[in-house]
Structure formats: structure tokens, C-alpha cells
Amino acid sequence: MKTPNKSRFLLAGLTASALLFASCGGGGSSSIVDSGNTEAPATDGSSAPTAAPTTVATPLASLPPCDTTALDSVTETIDITFWHGMNGDLEDALTALTAEYNASQTKVNVSLENQGGYEQTLDKYLQSSQDSRPEMVQAPEYAVQVMGDTDSNVPVGACIESAAYDTSDFLPKALNQYFTEGVQWSMPFNVSDPVLYYNKKVFEAAGLDPNKPPTNMAEVRTMSQAIVDSGAAAFGLSLDTGADSGGGWFLEQWFAKLGELYSDNDNGRLAPSTKVNFDSQVGIDLLTDLQSLVNDGLAYNVGDNASGQDALLKLADPESAAAMTISTSAALGTVLTTVQGGLIPGITTDDIGVGPMPAPGDADAPGAIVGGASLWIVNHDDPAKAAAVWDFISFLITAESQSTWAAATGYVPVRSSALEVGAIAEKYTTDPRFKVAYDQLLQAADSPASLGAILGPQREIRTLSARAIATVLQGGDVAAALTDAATQANALLSAYIAANQ
Amino acid sequence: MAIKTRRLRDIPLAFAMLGPSLLVLLTFVLYPLGKAVWLGQQTCDVQGKNCKSVGWGQYTNVIKSDQFQHALWVTVKFALITVPIGLALGVGLAVLADKQLRGMRFFRTIFSSTIATSVAVASLMWLFLLQPSIGVLANLGWLHDIFPVIKEPGLLKDSGTALWSVGISSIWANLGFTFILVTAGLQSVPKEMHESAYVDGAGGWMRFTNITLPLISPTLLFTTVVLTSRAFQAYGEMDLLTNGGPIPQDSTTTVTYLIYGSSSIIKNNDGLQAAVAVLLFVILLALSALQFRGFGKRVHYGS
Amino acid sequence: MALDTAPKGWRSFARYSMLTIVALFILFPVYTTVIAALKPGNKVLDNPLLPNAFTLDVLKNAWTEGRLGRYLMNTTVVALIITSVQLMTSIASAYAFSFLKFPLKRLVFGIFLSTLLVPLEVTLVINRRTIDSLGWLNSFQGLTVPFIATAFGTFLLRQVFMQIPPDLREAAQMDGLGHWGFMKEVAIPLVRPTLGALGLFSFLASWNQYLWPSLITTEDDMNTVQTGLRHLASSDLDKPNLIMAGTIIAAVPILIVLVVFQKQLVRGLTAGAVKG
Structure with a gap:
């Protein structure tokens, strides 16, 4: 009758780990991110010349279309699910705006689904099949390339074209943050810096x-x-x-x-x-x-x-x-x-x-460069749905909505006309602290360098x-x-x- | 002949009774395991689609990578912190409370109470204790005068104390479980054995090491196995308390956190994720074989 | 039973003192949590060890704004479904392994046992895709189905069934008692205590699930207590009292369950450590 004691258990753990490390062999220092492309030649960033541009502008025609008039003929209410990552006071403000939109018309009904944050929203979006994805999603500024590469969206640019929507009073930096390869992928909504x-x-x-x-x-x-x-x-x-x-x-x-x-x-x-x-x-x-x-x-x-x-x-x-x-x-x-x-x-x-x-x-x-997130239309091969999402997006970016939104949160209105109406007109004069972020964006040049990077x-x-x-x-x-x-x-x-x- | 027909006669019933379980276990345990093993040598796009095989060398590369080796080391350290201390505390508490005294029920309830805390509840309670700006300990002036690390940078943010702090919260959360198990083990030790040993002149400590410990060894083995596998799979604590940090030391990035953690650079890389997960499986397999084979034989299972 | 050598009074005083000290240490995090949850926001940082202010508003807020009421209900439903179906599938498969004769029995049993070794982490990502393709995201099916069969339960009940002498089954058959009757009259009554233990064990495990629910829910209505708390913590760290109120609401129901079913709990947790 032998007695097990704790040092033996300790020893078990140590032995197991020692075995594992022994099996790893020398190997030297390497990063797990190199593991993914074992067959690709090793890239040495310092000596490799910058690759010549390989991507030509993606023509809008090759992407899912947007027909904003599709909503006109709709008789039944279209339900739209919107995944977002706004928490706390930001979520309260978004909820209020959405309620206002739902009450203002009968064709579209938007349900908000908070995914916990930008990151969780993006992760869930990437993991889900197209059918499980919502009609509309808010994706952070760092996800432009990734979202574009999912081939799962109706580019907002197509809707802008279809509706002949006037973007002349938008902050160019805000739009350009979400413009690559010749496509306006998404609509800036909550802009921060x-x-x-x-x-x-x-x-x-x-x-x-x-x-x-x-x-x-x-x-x-x-x-x-x-x-x-x-x-x-x-x-x-x-x-x-x-x-x-x-x-x-x-x-x-x-x-x-x-x-x-x-x-x-x-x-x-x-x-x-x-x-x-x-x-x-x-x-x-x-x-x-x-x-x-x-x-x-x-x-x-x-x-x-x-x-x-x-x-x-x-x-x-x-x-x-x-x-x-x-x-x-x-x-x-x-x-x-x-x-x-x-x-x-x-x-x-x-x-x-x-x-x-x-x-x-x-x-x-x-x-400063544009931070925050933008609104993406998810392609469900249903023109009415895409048009309904566009209708909601165009509500969220009216001068009035942007004014309310910016005053409640500290975000920057995406269009200059918002400064003349509603809550933010007053806020920017009575509380200049809110205007600092806006002024920073206006003061930046419009060159690729000052627009910030877009990386996969x-x-x-x-x-x-x-x-x-x-x-x-x-x-x-x-x-x-x-x-x-x-x-x-x-x-x-x-x-x-x-x-x- | 008769046996043969009986073997066959039961088939429809066996199928009906085993079918549902088998279906679920195959679909949600064995199929994903096989698929993960295969995925571990592939690389996929950001949506986890268009996967291409890159060769089984991907497993070797993962094993060789700094991140995996580091995460494995952190996991082993985490187990070495939580399992022995948790077990010792559990045994200590159980022995302390193993007396028919007035009010012992009350103490036993307190000692088992942490079993009611899920990992989220326990971690958030400890977060509020340890957070360096608004946490309780950080706002007790006399305490952080003695231990400045509580305040700057904070127990969860110092690379020397982070893993220990997470470990302590984990030990605390598991203490109720360990206590209940060991108490039950102790209660199965016949009192007469103690008495006769006492007559033979054995002291308290000798009685404990020579009689109690051997008799509760099956319980201790079981507890160790459970605590070890919990330690190797700990995730919620890191997710809520440290996010695998502090960086760049990644002091609390365990293997599970490397797979799923929000700050992990492979969390959207299905191939690498699967490879690490399969390796975790292999490690756990080796570990339980070790625990049962090597030490199970020495465990006293009674007559 | 006077085994003590030192004066009895002194020894029990020492024991009580130690018990009290240890109890205070264990209760400390709980104490600070309760204190914080009962304080208004402006008093939380002000002397965290003393209840120098009192309000129930924070608890109310956590219940309504934090939606913990809804999450509690979801968690209860999920835990009850998993527990009850697990018990049924475990009884059925344990019965088949103990009393039925069919080819490849050892192989099938081996398949069952092998699943015990597979950690959840390996299967999660792929299971998420399976659940997605079944259209079960955000559903009770998605939250429960992957867990409704358990090799652990099967194994445990089979251990008990195996104690029934084969003669008894033969005799019952002679008396015209079929499998259904035998199961109802003999087998299930025999494992009833084990069932209670197993049930509580799986209830606790399902209640505490953390990773899986956070992976397959995208609708707030389907959050469980654990994912709901995580959400609360990530969005409201500036309201520590609200988060602490949330943890209390999440812990109290399970505490009640455990106090009520204390006996089954001990049996359930020790089930794996039974003499073999």
C-alpha cells in the first residue's frame, strides 16, 4: 500500500511538459504567423521591392446591384436586422435613433442586435454563413479590406448611384476611409478620432x-x-x-x-x-x-x-x-x-x-484619420431588402440624425450640413469640447498618407x-x-x- | 443457434436506444475532431472558406512557434499553481471541518459556497478586487503602501503577478468543488481505524499521512485529474481578467486563450486555430494517460 | 471518543478560530461584491470595505437594464433541457450496453468512451459551423443539442446496471417482463440516486457554459447569464456597482439550487471517485 503524494503529481505535470518540450526540438525562434504558408517562399520585407499595383479598380458592375426604387413597390413591412457593436451610452443613442426611424414609416422595421463590440461583431460576421448574416452590419474602420474580401455585400456606392444621392456636403475624409479599389463599400456613420x-x-x-x-x-x-x-x-x-x-x-x-x-x-x-x-x-x-x-x-x-x-x-x-x-x-x-x-x-x-x-x-x-465604424449592406439577393437597408442608412446620415447622434455621443457628424441643424448646432457653440474632433478631421490633408492605411x-x-x-x-x-x-x-x-x- | 438469434433480436431495440446518443456524439464530438485534425494542415481565407492544404508540416511549425511554446509553458505554470495549491487548501479545509462540532454545518456551507460561482461570476468579483484604478485592494491605502504592485501597475497588469492573480481567483472558484469532494472522501474513512491507530500511539500527523491520505487517495486522484483538465482548458478567467496579457510578455496567454482569445493573432485563422486545438487535445490525452497509468496504480482503492 | 490530549476547550477554541479566519478569507470577495452592489455610483470608490451608503436601485437596474431577468430564464431553460434529455439518453444507452446483445457492442462502447477524451475546445469552431448550417444559431436547439448525449452519464449508469445479476434479468424474462417493464420496475429504481447526482452535475455544467453560448448567439434575447455578464462587464466598467449587482443576481439562483440539493451535489461530484 503506497502513498501517493503531491510531489508525484507535480512530477507528473513536469514530466509531461518536459516531454513536450523535448519533442519540439531546437527549432529556434519562429512566429506562429509564419506557419500558415509553409509552401510560400520566405518573404524578407526589407529587401523585397514594393510590389507593383496588381489590383485594378473593381468595377461597380461586377458587384451585387442596388435598386433603391425596389422599396417603392413593397406592400408588406420588411424586417431588417442590424448587427452593431455600440455599448453603454452609444447604444442608448443608437436605440433612440432607430426607434425614431421605425416610428416614422411603415415599410421597414429595424431590429438592433448588439454583438458586444466591434471585434465580436466582425468575428461573428466572418464565422457565419451568408444566410445567418444580418441584412445590415456595422464594421469598424480597420475592417474595410476584410469586409470587401468577403464578397458578401451590396456596395453602398451602388445605392448612391441608384438613388442619385447627393454626397457633396459629406466630409471627404469620412467617405474616402471606406473607398478603395474604386468602390464606395460602406457608409460612414460613427466617425471618431x-x-x-x-x-x-x-x-x-x-x-x-x-x-x-x-x-x-x-x-x-x-x-x-x-x-x-x-x-x-x-x-x-x-x-x-x-x-x-x-x-x-x-x-x-x-x-x-x-x-x-x-x-x-x-x-x-x-x-x-x-x-x-x-x-x-x-x-x-x-x-x-x-x-x-x-x-x-x-x-x-x-x-x-x-x-x-x-x-x-x-x-x-x-x-x-x-x-x-x-x-x-x-x-x-x-x-x-x-x-x-x-x-x-x-x-x-x-x-x-x-x-x-x-x-x-x-x-x-x-x-487626424477617421476612426469609428461604417454601415454595410449585406447581400441577400433581394433588391427590396437592400433598398430597405439603404433607406435606413439614408435616415441615419441625414443632417438631423447626424446632429442628434453627434451631440449625444462625441462622434463627428459625417456631413457639414449637420452643423447647422438640431442639437449639434447648439452643442458646438455652447460646448466646444465636442467640436475638437471635427476640427481635427477638417485640418488633415486628403492624401493617401493622411487618410491612413487599409490592410487585410x-x-x-x-x-x-x-x-x-x-x-x-x-x-x-x-x-x-x-x-x-x-x-x-x-x-x-x-x-x-x-x-x- | 439460440444465442445467435438473441443477438440479432435485440438489434432494433439497441439501435433505438443507442441511436440518438450515437448521432449526437458522432456529429458534435467525433466528426469535428476528425475535421479539426484535417483543418490543422490547411489554410483558409478570412471567412474560413476556400481552404487549401499546406501540408502536415503546419503542425510541426505550430509546435516550433514561439507563441505555441510560450502558451504551453503558461498553461503548465497555471496548472502547477492552481492544482497543488487548490488541492492542499481543499484537503486542509476538509480536515479542519471534519469534526462533529456545533456550527460545523455553517462553516461547511461557507467553504462549499464558491461552487455556486461560475467562471464569469468569480472572475468579475476578482476583477473588482484587483483592478488597479477602481479596484478594492487598490483603494486600501495601507495595503498598497506595503505592496505597491497592487496599485502600480496592478496585480493583473504586472507580468510577475498576473498569472498568480488569475490563479488565485481560479483556486478560489474551485475551492468549493475540491472541499466537497475531499469532505466526502474523509467521511468514508472508518472512524475505528483512527481509534486503533491512536491506541497504537500514532500522533495526529502520522494518522493523517498513514491512514487518512491513503484511504482518500482515489478522491485525491480524481480531484487532481479534474483540476488539471480545468487548468488546461481555462479560458473565461483570462478573457475577463487579463485578456491574455499583460503584453508583450503574454503572461496569461494559455493554449486555450491562444486559440480563442480576442487578442490572439490566429483567432481568425481557422487552420492554425485547429492545429493548436488538436495539439491541446493530444497534450490532454497524454496527461490523463500519465496520471492514470503512472500514478493510478499507486492509488489505494480499498479491498 | 476522547482522542484529544490537550484540554478540550482550548482545542475547540483553536479550531473555531481557524475556521472563522478561513471563512472570512473565503467570503471576502463576496463581501466586497455585496457592499459595492448596494452602493450608489458616487460612493463605490469611497471606502470599499464599509457599507456607508445603501440603495437597491443598482440591483433593480441590473435586472431591467442589464436584462438579467431574461438571461436567467434562458439559462434555466437551457440547463433544464440539457439535464433532462441527458438523463434519458444516458439511461437508454447504459441500458443497451448492459442488457442488450448486439454485434459490435465493444466497438460502439469504445466509441462512446473515446468521446470523453475530446476537449470542448477542439470541437467548438466546427460545431459552430454545423449549427449554422442547420439554421440553429440563436435557438435553444443550438444551445442544447450538442450536449444532450454524454458518455460520462452512460458510463456511470452502466456501472450501476452491471451490478444487477444476469440471472435477475433472465428470471424477469421468464415471468414475461419485457425490456420496458424491466427498465421501469428494476433498472431505473436502482439508479435513482445516481440519476439525481448526475442530473445536478449536468445542470451545473450547463449553467456555467461560457464559450459555446457566446459563439452561437447573435441575438440579445438568447443570451445566457454568463454571456450577459460578459456583455455587462465589457460595456459598463465605469459602473462597477452595476456589474457587481449582476454577479449577485447570476449567483443567487444557483446557490439556492445547491443548498436545496446539497446531498445530490456531493454524490454527483464524487460519482467519478467511487471505488472502482
Whole structure:
């Protein structure tokens, strides 16, 4: 009768793992993303020349058609399901708009289905068969290429043409974000860009002008120094490494601000990108700058920002707060209601300041690229359904709807005429904080570089750049981290092109 | 001859009784397993369609990849944290509560209570304890004066403490389960054996190691197997508490998280996903064989 | 039974003290959760260990706005369907393996047992496609059918059935008792305690499902408690008290079930550890 003891069980685990590692053999360092294309020749991003454009503009005629008059002859109500990723206050605002639309007419009835977030929406869409997909879906800005490659949509451009819809007062950047290969794939609906949130009370306590936020990172540094030295707050800036924020999206924003291409083939707008540029000197300088802010105790890295709120919550930290952070303008409405709810003692909504996203270094570059998401019409081979979705989309983008939507959330109206009507006309004069994001978009040039990149595996590449930035903010070598991330990103790009052509 | 006809006579009934189960198990367990093995050597487009075979070498490449090896190591560490500690705590609690004393029912109910928490409930409770800005521990000044990591960067965000923190929440959530099992095991130990050992002059610790432990060894083996397989398949904790992070160390990216996690770079790559999942299956298979073959023989199953 | 050497009073005092300390540690996360759920938003961060404010509004909000009432109902239906059908299929297949004679019995039993070794993670993505092609996304079929047969239950009940002496079955047959009668009169009464245990075990497992429901639901109406909580947590981290209220609402029903069925629970969980 022998006694089993815990060390034996421990040993079992160790043996099992040891066996496995032994079986792996040396192998050296390799990334799982290289595994996908074992037969493809190894791509060496640094030496390979940029591929010549291979994609000709996809003619609209080869894509599913849109006949907006199909709705005219419809007698029974058409039910439309709309998958979206709006949460919290944003969802409330979308629900209100949809209810208004449903009440305004009898031909179309829209049901909203929240999928939990952009990412879950996209994942579910990709996993589902065409029959299980909704009639309409909201897809994030980083999914343009992927969504286009699913061959599952009626391009919005076809409906614009069919309805002879006038887009002359739309922000060109908003439309262009979703325009590739000669096709207007989807309709911008919720447009955002990153802005600087800051605590005016801390600025005052540090002897700074609470109405003059920093416009570039050099100013962030001097102001943070003043804040930390005066003891007004523990940190100047709260940074994060989330893929959807500081780790990925902001990096693309900073490249666009400087007019630098983020990837080849004109940011993937001329033809699919084959390599990324974030390992260039521009990227190295940018991250070296961020790293020194953290090293000098001026900025605080909250990490991967999983909830999307960690960076903002650092401003509410009762004990070691930061004075500023960069976050999406779409959070403005939520930030204000949260502050109003009393989460941060002693702070009122008036103490929250909003400024443009600081430019890299000492640059004067106030522009931004379009963030947020757009509306896609899903092809169900039913002209009436497509026309019904188009009818709802055209409601969501009227000047009135966009005005209501922007005022409730912090998103940017997609058309300039929205500024003259409804809630946002008043909001932009009484509360200029809401207008910062809009002004940023207008100030950007309309070149491929300042439009931002369109990449197939864009989400995954943001994950990679986020890891690089996390490495850097924790003191890692800047050039090495960026090179490693870029190599893996280039492997992902070529694997994507191979699998989706 | 008679036997032969009986064998045949039962066939329709056997078919009716086994058919439904067999259909479900074949459709939802064995077919997907086979399909996953096949998919593991393929590469597909973003929708998981147009899959092309790229060769069985894809499995080898996955095994060799940094991400897989790292995730496997994290998983093993997670099991090594949660299983022994969880088991020791469960046994300790069960022994402590294994006395006919007034109020023991009350304590037993408390000790088993965490079995009512699902992974989502338990993880969210711990998230509210550990979150560095708004969490409970982070707002106890005296505590994070002693342990600054609670606040900066936070127990879930420090690459040194993240896996331990997730592990502790997992141990806590499984404690009720372990406690109930071990208590039941203890109650099956005949009291007379203790008494005679006492007469022979055996002390408390000797009685525990020489009598109690061998007699509850089947329970301990079963608990270990269950806790190990739970540890190897843990997903919800990572999804809710850390997202596999902190990056870039990926301190809590387990194999399951590598397959399904929202921040995994293979989550929309059906081929690689399947390859990793099949490898997880093989590992679990090897592990249970090891646990039963190597150590099952030493387990005392009574007479 | 005076086995103790130290004075009795001192020993039980030491034991009670330890029991109390451990209990406090275990209850700590529960305590902070309850405190937070009962506080209005502006008091949550203010002294998280003390109940210095009280409101039931947050719980009400979680129930209505967070829709936890609906999710609870869905979860209950799913868990009840899985549990009851699992019991039926387990009885049927265990009976067939124990009392029927048919060719390839060992092979079929082997197939059953082999499914015990396949972890859920391997099958999920492909099962999602199967459910999709059946048109069962967002349906109770989709949430339940993949789990209505279990080799574990079959194996467990077969163990008990095998204890019935073959002579008994022969004798019953002589008396004109067919399979149906034998099952009703002899076999099922024998496994009734095991059935209770198995039922509770599968109820608990179905209730706690996390990955599968999140994969196959795209409609809020079909969310379960677990996926609903995940949703609440991802959208409302700025309202920690609301999330904590949600976890309480999700945990309380299952706590009640467990207290009521405590006996079956112990038996259910120890079923796998029975002497073999």
C-alpha cells in the first residue's frame, strides 16, 4: 500500500511538459504567423521591392446591384436586422435613433442586435454563413479590406448611384476611409478620432493655463514636468498599449499626422499592402519619445487597456492620478456622464478639458484619420431588402440624425450640413469640447498618407504593434521591438494576400 | 443457434436506444475532431472558406512557434499553481471541518459556497478586487503602501503577478468543488481505524499521512485529474481578467486563450486555430494517460 | 471518543478560530461584491470595505437594464433541457450496453468512451459551423443539442446496471417482463440516486457554459447569464456597482439550487471517485 503524494503529481505535470518540450526540438525562434504558408517562399520585407499595383479598380458592375426604387413597390413591412457593436451610452443613442426611424414609416422595421463590440461583431460576421448574416452590419474602420474580401455585400456606392444621392456636403475624409479599389463599400456613420482629455483643475494647480492643452508631445513633456513638479498630480499623461488605442490606432494616427505612409502601395489604397513602414526612423523617434516620457516619470502606462477605459480611469484614480490621456472622441459623452455620476470626488464636468491629439515631437500637425465604424449592406439577393437597408442608412446620415447622434455621443457628424441643424448646432457653440474632433478631421490633408492605411489583417497588425509599444514602454529596445513586429506584420500581409485571392 | 438469434433480436431495440446518443456524439464530438485534425494542415481565407492544404508540416511549425511554446509553458505554470495549491487548501479545509462540532454545518456551507460561482461570476468579483484604478485592494491605502504592485501597475497588469492573480481567483472558484469532494472522501474513512491507530500511539500527523491520505487517495486522484483538465482548458478567467496579457510578455496567454482569445493573432485563422486545438487535445490525452497509468496504480482503492 | 490530549476547550477554541479566519478569507470577495452592489455610483470608490451608503436601485437596474431577468430564464431553460434529455439518453444507452446483445457492442462502447477524451475546445469552431448550417444559431436547439448525449452519464449508469445479476434479468424474462417493464420496475429504481447526482452535475455544467453560448448567439434575447455578464462587464466598467449587482443576481439562483440539493451535489461530484 503506497502513498501517493503531491510531489508525484507535480512530477507528473513536469514530466509531461518536459516531454513536450523535448519533442519540439531546437527549432529556434519562429512566429506562429509564419506557419500558415509553409509552401510560400520566405518573404524578407526589407529587401523585397514594393510590389507593383496588381489590383485594378473593381468595377461597380461586377458587384451585387442596388435598386433603391425596389422599396417603392413593397406592400408588406420588411424586417431588417442590424448587427452593431455600440455599448453603454452609444447604444442608448443608437436605440433612440432607430426607434425614431421605425416610428416614422411603415415599410421597414429595424431590429438592433448588439454583438458586444466591434471585434465580436466582425468575428461573428466572418464565422457565419451568408444566410445567418444580418441584412445590415456595422464594421469598424480597420475592417474595410476584410469586409470587401468577403464578397458578401451590396456596395453602398451602388445605392448612391441608384438613388442619385447627393454626397457633396459629406466630409471627404469620412467617405474616402471606406473607398478603395474604386468602390464606395460602406457608409460612414460613427466617425471618431483620438483627442486629448485633461483635468483642468490639475492644470490650474500646476500653474498652467487650463484652456491651453499641449498640441504636440514636446509640450506634453514640459506641461507634464510642471504637473509632476508641482505635485498637482502624480503623472502628466496616461498612456496605454491597447490595439484599438495607444498600441495600434494611435500609431497609425501619428504617422498620418506627419504625412508618412504607414504601409506600401499608398497605404494599401492603390493595391494591397505588402509591407508596413512603422519600423522606419519615424516610428523609432516616436516611440523613443514615448519611452522617455515613461522613464522620466512623466507618463504612466496603464497597459493593454482591455476595457478601453483603463487610460481614462487613470484620470479618476483617487490616489495617483494622471492629468491627461489620449482617447477616442466617442468616449466624451460617457466621460461626462460618468463624471456627473460622481465617480471622481471633487470634479465637475466643467473640469474636463478636451484638446486635439498631440502631434509627434514638436510638430505642428493638427490632423487626424477617421476612426469609428461604417454601415454595410449585406447581400441577400433581394433588391427590396437592400433598398430597405439603404433607406435606413439614408435616415441615419441625414443632417438631423447626424446632429442628434453627434451631440449625444462625441462622434463627428459625417456631413457639414449637420452643423447647422438640431442639437449639434447648439452643442458646438455652447460646448466646444465636442467640436475638437471635427476640427481635427477638417485640418488633415486628403492624401493617401493622411487618410491612413487599409490592410487585410489590420486588426492582427495592430495587435503586433501594440506588443512592440508595450515592449518599448517597459524599457525594451525601440528598434528591435519595431523590427520584430514589422517582420511578423509583413508575414501576415503576404499570408493574407495568398489566402484571399 | 439460440444465442445467435438473441443477438440479432435485440438489434432494433439497441439501435433505438443507442441511436440518438450515437448521432449526437458522432456529429458534435467525433466528426469535428476528425475535421479539426484535417483543418490543422490547411489554410483558409478570412471567412474560413476556400481552404487549401499546406501540408502536415503546419503542425510541426505550430509546435516550433514561439507563441505555441510560450502558451504551453503558461498553461503548465497555471496548472502547477492552481492544482497543488487548490488541492492542499481543499484537503486542509476538509480536515479542519471534519469534526462533529456545533456550527460545523455553517462553516461547511461557507467553504462549499464558491461552487455556486461560475467562471464569469468569480472572475468579475476578482476583477473588482484587483483592478488597479477602481479596484478594492487598490483603494486600501495601507495595503498598497506595503505592496505597491497592487496599485502600480496592478496585480493583473504586472507580468510577475498576473498569472498568480488569475490563479488565485481560479483556486478560489474551485475551492468549493475540491472541499466537497475531499469532505466526502474523509467521511468514508472508518472512524475505528483512527481509534486503533491512536491506541497504537500514532500522533495526529502520522494518522493523517498513514491512514487518512491513503484511504482518500482515489478522491485525491480524481480531484487532481479534474483540476488539471480545468487548468488546461481555462479560458473565461483570462478573457475577463487579463485578456491574455499583460503584453508583450503574454503572461496569461494559455493554449486555450491562444486559440480563442480576442487578442490572439490566429483567432481568425481557422487552420492554425485547429492545429493548436488538436495539439491541446493530444497534450490532454497524454496527461490523463500519465496520471492514470503512472500514478493510478499507486492509488489505494480499498479491498 | 476522547482522542484529544490537550484540554478540550482550548482545542475547540483553536479550531473555531481557524475556521472563522478561513471563512472570512473565503467570503471576502463576496463581501466586497455585496457592499459595492448596494452602493450608489458616487460612493463605490469611497471606502470599499464599509457599507456607508445603501440603495437597491443598482440591483433593480441590473435586472431591467442589464436584462438579467431574461438571461436567467434562458439559462434555466437551457440547463433544464440539457439535464433532462441527458438523463434519458444516458439511461437508454447504459441500458443497451448492459442488457442488450448486439454485434459490435465493444466497438460502439469504445466509441462512446473515446468521446470523453475530446476537449470542448477542439470541437467548438466546427460545431459552430454545423449549427449554422442547420439554421440553429440563436435557438435553444443550438444551445442544447450538442450536449444532450454524454458518455460520462452512460458510463456511470452502466456501472450501476452491471451490478444487477444476469440471472435477475433472465428470471424477469421468464415471468414475461419485457425490456420496458424491466427498465421501469428494476433498472431505473436502482439508479435513482445516481440519476439525481448526475442530473445536478449536468445542470451545473450547463449553467456555467461560457464559450459555446457566446459563439452561437447573435441575438440579445438568447443570451445566457454568463454571456450577459460578459456583455455587462465589457460595456459598463465605469459602473462597477452595476456589474457587481449582476454577479449577485447570476449567483443567487444557483446557490439556492445547491443548498436545496446539497446531498445530490456531493454524490454527483464524487460519482467519478467511487471505488472502482
